Amino acid sequence: MSTLPSTQRMPSGPAIAAFMSAALGLFTMALANLTQEAVAGFDQTLLAIGSWIPNYKGIGPYSGKETIMVVVWLGTWAIMNFAFRKKDFAVRAWTILFIVLIGVSALLFWPPFWHILLGK
Incomplete structure (x- = not known):
């Protein structure tokens, strides 16, 4: 078993790719939710x-939202992990962006907020 010397640390890129891809997947699902409310059909x-x-009709349009989220999550994770695998970033800025994306996503799922956005 090999270990890294104490003076060497792993780059932050792969970790940033992992948590940002999750936030992007959730944000995309929130946009799909808002679009479902805004666009008839x-x-x-x-x-x-x-x-x-399986049994997608039983859960309704949520099955499509889940599919979109998973595709965006895994797709952006693969792309970002490849692009960031050897890079070291300032984690603070990425963490702030992550928190903002999660917060905006939560608002987009909250009916009183999208009622205001859509004028309902």
């Missing part, structure tokens, strides 16, 4: 996207 599109999930 988009729920049928989401249902079609999620049709690969």
